[in-house]
Amino acid sequence: MVMRKTIFMICFTSVWNGVCVLENGLARTPPMGWMSWGYYMCGVDCERYPDKCLDERLILSVVDSFYNEGYQEAGYEYIIIDDCWSEKQRDKHGRLVPDAKRFPRGMKYIADYIHERGLKFGMYTNIAAITCMKYPGSKDHFRVDAKTFAEWGVDYLKVDGCFVGEDYLNQAYVKLGSHLNETGRPMVYSCSWPYYIEFIHNNTPNLTAVSAHCNMWRNYHDVSNSWGAIKAIAKYYETNYEILAPHHGPGHWNDPDMLILGTGSLSESQTRVHVAVHAMLSGPLLLSCDMGQITSYERSLLQNLDLIAINQDPLGIMAKPYSLHEPVTMWMKPHFPMKGDIYPSYSVAFVNMGEEDGAVSFAPAQFGLNCTDGYSVMDVFTGVFLKNITLEDEINITVPPEDVILYSLFPL
Ligand SMILES: *[C@@H]1O[C@H](CO)[C@@H](O)[C@H](O)[C@H]1NC(C)=O
Numbered sequence: 395m396v397m398r399k400t401i402f403m404i405c406f407t408s409v410w411n412g413v414c415v416l417e418n419g420l421a422r423t424p425p426m427g428w429m430s431w432g433y434y435m436c437g438v439d440c441e442r443y444p445d446k447c448l449d450e451r452l453i454l455s456v457v458d459s460f461y462n463e464g465y466q467e468a469g470y471e472y473i474i475i476d477d478c479w480s481e482k483q484r485d486k487h488g489r490l491v492p493d494a495k496r497f498p499r500g501m502k503y504i505a506d507y508i509h510e511r512g513l514k515f516g517m518y519t520n521i522a523a524i525t526c527m528k529y530p531g532s533k534d535h536f537r538v539d540a541k542t543f544a545e546w547g548v549d550y551l552k553v554d555g556c557f558v559g560e561d562y563l564n565q566a567y568v569k570l571g572s573h574l575n576e577t578g579r580p581m582v583y584s585c586s587w588p589y590y591i592e593f594i595h596n597n598t599p600n601l602t603a604v605s606a607h608c609n610m611w612r613n614y615h616d617v618s619n620s621w622g623a624i625k626a627i628a629k630y631y632e633t634n635y636e637i638l639a640p641h642h643g644p645g646h647w648n649d650p651d652m653l654i655l656g657t658g659s660l661s662e663s664q665t666r667v668h669v670a671v672h673a674m675l676s677g678p679l680l681l682s683c684d685m686g687q688i689t690s691y692e693r694s695l696l697q698n699l700d701l702i703a704i705n706q707d708p709l710g711i712m713a714k715p716y717s718l719h720e721p722v723t724m725w726m727k728p729h730f731p732m733k734g735d736i737y738p739s740y741s742v743a744f745v746n747m748g749e750e751d752g753a754v755s756f757a758p759a760q761f762g763l764n765c766t767d768g769y770s771v772m773d774v775f776t777g778v779f780l781k782n783i784t785l786e787d788e789i790n791i792t793v794p795p796e797d798v799i800l801y802s803l804f805p806l
């Protein structure tokens with residue numbers, strides 16, 4: 395008991411795989427939802443750019459889409475306002491103030507609207523004195539800001555890491571996390587900490603420390619609305635699998651950033667690659683788009699329950715990449731259901747990022763699958779059960795360029 399308490403004191407956490415991880419009961423599966431940044435960015439000029447306006451009307455319209463168009467039933471839950479939501483000055487008590495024109499009824503109104511529909515509300519701050527877009531940040535205001543967010547009914551807080559040094563990042567994320575905890579309101583704590591350490595300060599992030607204090611964290615550059623960005627993100631997770639996977643699991647996730655569906659940026663096959671990689675990584679599924687621009691094909695992918703089951707699997711295992719035969723990478727991930735608590739199901743994604751066909755061959759036994767009765771193979775994108783295979787049976791497939799073939803194998 396004393397021992398246990400000591401561990402809690404050191405890292406506010408519980409022990410997972412022998413290491414301390416944040417244990418606030420949240421994000422047991424990767425958060426799903428919508429976030430403003432990718433598409434609306436700093437959408438403050440609502441008169442000139444009404445279609446890119448970050449305001450109350452937009453947020454409530456996303457809530458209505460989730461509620462009315464099947465997203466909520468599929469698991470999409472968090473609606474997150476990113477940077478550029480506040481006035482440029484704090485109030486006389488030092489509190490953050492929502493922009494009076496764009497959020498005239500304040501954030502509590504939005505939180506209530508969201509909660510009444512059974513959804514959850516996320517907001518944003520930066521760990522420095524100003525945000526990345528130069529709005530007031532939380533430095534020297536951790537306590538009051540944590541309290542303000544809690545009072546508004548915030549369920550998720552994204553905390554950016556612009557404009558500060560490495561030592562400060564390493565201390566401040568821990569400190570802000572403890573202030574969030576002290577409010578007593580459970581808030582998913584989304585950190586950008588390792589990204590800034592690795593790409594701004596050119597150092598190696600300590601993911602043991604990050605996972606002890608954050609529910610999820612960004613590792614790599616912001617996604618942009620392009621196929622190039624989607625390829626680069628997948629490549630980063632492939633290259634760094636051994637470093638990232640041990641820290642990934644229920645309550646603590648590597649975050650490959652937002653989905654770019656609904657932005658007209660990808661072909662259908664590229665979109666399949668994008669969602670398949672996110673699902674296989676157990677990455678948070680956060681849309682960032684005008685919900686009205688999501689095509690019916692994209693919507694069928696976003697609401698494909700077999701795909702979501704891979705992403706939201708309770709084991710939360712990050713898929714492992716195998717470089718099969720250029721240009722195809724196979725990602726493999728064990729998940730529920732289990733046969734007799736012994737044999738997990740597996741999903742395998744054959745991803746072809748190249749511009750030519752990729753022919754590959756896969757036999758379950760080669761990759762350690764060992765259910766001697768074999769497996770039933772389902773194509774995740776069509777929902778069709780293709781065939782039953784033994785451990786030695788080879789699946790020979792040709793993956794078209796910039797496409798993916800994604801199978802789930804259920805033990806027989
Ligand atoms: C605060 O931390 C404790 C110890 O890890 C945890 O049990 C509790 O759920 C946390 N509370 C909140 C509101 O995050």
Ligand SMILES: *[C@@H]1O[C@H](CO)[C@@H](O)[C@H](O)[C@H]1NC(C)=O
Pocket residue numbers: 600602603606
């Ligand atoms: C990383 O953080 C953990 C937990 O805070 C600490 O025990 C460990 O010494 C750190 N590792 C390095 C290399 O600094």
Ligand SMILES: *[C@@H]1O[C@H](CO)[C@@H](O)[C@H](O)[C@H]1NC(C)=O
Pocket residue numbers: 762763764
């Ligand atoms: C089957 O594989 C799993 C996962 O690698 C392993 O834990 C288990 O011991 C294996 N079972 C048998 C009977 O070989």
Ligand SMILES: *[C@@H]1O[C@H](CO)[C@@H](O)[C@H](O)[C@H]1NC(C)=O
Pocket residue numbers: 770779780781782806
């Ligand atoms: C696979 O095996 C199961 C169980 O024996 C059977 O119900 C199913 O019809 C088989 N599927 C195919 C496609 O052969």
Ligand SMILES: *[C@@H]1O[C@H](CO)[C@@H](O)[C@H](O)[C@H]1NC(C)=O
Pocket residue numbers: 755788789790
């Ligand atoms: C799969 O391809 C291999 C050669 O790559 C071949 O030996 C094998 O017979 C093929 N299997 C099937 C079921 O077509």
